[in-house]
Amino acid sequence: MKSYEFGLYVFMLAAFLGFELIRRVSPLLHTPLMSLTNAISAISVVGAILITGEKDATVLTRTLGFIAVLAATINVVSGYLITDRMLKMFKKRDPKTGDAGRK
């Protein structure tokens, strides 16, 4: 099987898996879900590293690669951190005190 054919199968399966998983995400968490998937799609940092660190990269490709690593890193770092910050806020009511677990 050609490599791209294989890739297309992987894509199809991953897309179906994504549909099934995301359908189950509570609408309560749609905003954090979005920032999480955004951080995950910053996996493009992998491609950016390869371009920037190449042995005989030209000035052009290295500059483009540098900006790409920078942009993707911002997304990885801020994406995961803000997702966690948001999730921390979702609290259930404490049955004893009737309080929403405020500090």
Added chain:
Amino acid sequence: MMENLLPLCYMLAAAGFILAIKWMNSPATARRGVIAGELGMLLAVVGTLLRFEVVDYTWIMIAFFLGSAIGVPLAYLMPMTAVPQRTAISHAFGALASALIGTAEYYRHTPHGFTMLALVLETLLGFLTFTASLMAFGKLQEILPTRPITYKGQNIVNLMLFVTAVGLGIALIFSPETTWLFPIFAGLSLLFGVSLIIPIGGADMPTVIALLNSYAGLSASAMGFALDNKLLIIAGALDGSSGLILAIIMCKAMNRSFANVLFGAFGQVQTSSGKIEARPVRSASPEEAAEMLDAARSVIVIPGYGMAVAQAQHKLRELFDVLTKRGIDVRFAIHPVAGRMPGHMNVLLAEADVPYDKLIEMDEINPEFPMADVALVIGANDVVNPAAKNVKDSPIAGMPILEAYRARTVMVIKRSMSAGFAGIDNELYYMDNTLMLFGDAKVFVGSIVKELNANK
């Protein structure tokens, strides 16, 4: 040794991403999901850094350092009301990264055949999502006008732009050596991104942000094909399907199609044709409102974008506390498109410490309205407009709404009688059991709370 370890790293990273999304299905496990995602990313990055092709680390490390220096404050200092803007700008960053990688890859290796097809897709989606997200950011941040900007023949111009960009892309796939075509192709993609978002108004942002999320993911996935990297394909596909599902949910919640959202310029047409007639409404003071709330047994609060604008969520939680202490059942009804992005209201109310089991989805809360003594509408308009059900030719006809009008008493906190985003008059305001509470949402809720505390 590294050759064997790398695929393992990537495979584990993919598993981490899948688990991350799986665990998002409930608030109880969601934070575990973030850790899984972080570990996955760490594995992928370390694995890549150790690849033999990567020899020069200087610029990579500088970018890592700079990116973290920008990313950390961005995550911690960003107020929760600005989350839609932050999401838009991060889509722009993500899309820019994949567009630039595609560009670098093109000038470096000038690939052919299927790889070139993937690369063209990657850069097309990347560039157009970049400018489109920037425009969305501008609208959400209100640097740009939030009303749709339209002109005659706009859809034709947009279509021509898109067709030309795609045409150049196809030409590049067949003859990758014609390097002079590439900058024009990139420029047209950038331009198309701008022209795509200009005619879209603020209230359609939930759908648009979700769609852009999907595009950014698909662009990363296309990069996976161009670089023959399965991890990128998987992560991109997950992101792509996530954005698409959210966009579909948003469209369903407005009873509109994608095409209508993207090319419909909603909200523009109505403003001129709307008949302006002064009709009598019943208004009430904070004292009267407090009395009615105090006498209620069950209250349903309906927050909308206006609550976010007025920053009323913390005062609203105080009201929630006061009423709950008196044994009154208070719940929040959340319409899927309330706010400027999917889940916007939930995040704001969670930030204000409202327990999440009191935030109820539309389908679940609608049957409860006839039993509710008071429906308190704060900064929401079109999502409670009965015209969606009763008026066949209304622009929002068929849109599922929160059936606030079925409550015993409806209270609407509103600045003035101006029409909502869709520019349609709201029947709800003129009903016999509706009380209009005129004023700033935050101030008004604050006075109600003060009133309730005073006569304990």
